[in-house]
Amino acid sequence: MPFHPPIPERKQPGKSSGAFGTLIQAEKLMQIAFILPCAVFIGWLGGDWLARRLHQPWPIALGLLLGGAAGLVAVIRMALDSMKGVQVDDSDTGPKQNGPKENTEDRP
Secondary structure, X not given: OOOOOOOOOOOOOOOXXXXXXXXXXXXXXXXXXXXXXXXXXXXXXXXXXXXXXXXXXXXXXXXXXXXXXXXHHHHHHHHHHHOOOEEEXXXXXXXXXXXXXXXXXXXX
16 A cells, blocks of 8 residues: 655644744733733723712622723633644643644655
C-alpha cells in the first residue's frame, strides 16, 4: 500500500507572526484585564438609573451582579480564544504550538 503524506494545514490569514503578532496577542490580553471592571461599572450605572426610576435600592445590586456575570463570561471567552493555538505538554516546562502531527509509522 503506498504511503500518502497528510495534507498540510494552511496558515490562517488573520494570524501574524513576529513582533506584530506579539503586540496583537498582548493587546488581546490587556482587553481581558479591562473587560470585567468595565462590565461591572456599566451594570452599576444601569442599576443606579433603574433605582432612581423605581425609587428602590435593590436594582443597584442587581446591576452589579449582572454586570459582573456578563464581564466574567466575556473574560472566559476571550481567555479560551487566546489559548486556542497553545497546547501544554507535560514532558517539558513550556507551552508549544499546535501543528501537523508527524507520522511515526515505518515507511516502505
